Amino acid sequence: MTDTSLAPLVPLHNGAAIPQIGFGTWPLNDQEAADAVAAALSIGYRLIDTAENYRNERGVGEGIRRSGIDRSEVFITTKFNKEWHSRQGAVEAWRNSADKLGVDYIDLLLVHWPNPSQGTFGDAFQGLAELLADGRVRAIGASNFKIHHLQPLLDAGVHPDVNQIQLDPRHTREAVRDFHRTHNIVTESWSPLGNASELLRDPLITTLAGQYERTPAQIVLRWHVQQGLVAIPKSIAPERMAENFAVFDFALTEDEVQQVSALNIGEHDIADSDEFGH
């Protein structure tokens, strides 16, 4: 039976399913993450996003245990850095993260950045495929990958479930999303609120918020949801966590979704993953 107090699930290529709204944990430290994750789970979040690089996996694990919600009900995503970009390295990265989180499987493990100059993300994906085959992860994925990073993976017969990328109404990322659609890769939006920048003060967003008696953040997250995107907003404040989760009981019109998408300014001000990464 579907629990309507939870976020809808999006099916993934390799058989798992991911909640459509999750909770981001950067840049929380262990203690903040433990408190925030426990609060988010009590609100209804079941997807928690962390990374080796955030140095808060212990806190995330602690928050999950403290929530009293069974581990099997929670979808945990983590990511590893470039030093683990080898077949064996991915397995070691899995072990390090699983130990810190205090779990015996990870739902979704991501290569955090492609680091193409190092040239070994394909090897890392071979390790991910191994972890997937023996159940140590339920899904595998990329983060910050461009089309020309994803294509060689597919050519090698490895299918990422997800590509987690910077995406908000000012950065709509159409080209890579088209590629994802064609290849059944789910698009997950990081900084879905534009990191609370001017996006939330944009006149179109604030007008729609007034019209629907919602907040600007809810309008933006509804825009993600209606396009089948998975979004992982972060907030330290339980009232904003709750606000960000309450986006499943109203709908923008198709025309309004298009108007919001027209706020796109392109990709000039986002990190170039051919150059940047860790």
Ligand SMILES: NC(=O)c1ccc[n+]([C@@H]2O[C@H](COP(=O)([O-])OP(=O)(O)OC[C@H]3O[C@@H](n4cnc5c(N)ncnc54)[C@H](OP(=O)(O)O)[C@@H]3O)[C@@H](O)[C@H]2O)c1
């Ligand atoms: N894969 C990657 O390379 C990558 C990169 C960056 C981030 N991420 C992930 O994506 C998650 C989200 O991205 P993000 O944290 O950069 O940006 P975000 O979720 O778009 O925005 C977070 C900011 O928005 C504020 N905020 C949250 N809810 C709000 C609301 N309802 N109204 C007004 N302001 C609100 C937060 O402040 P308060 O906390 O004070 O509420 C915080 O300053 C991260 O936490 C991380 O898990 C992944």
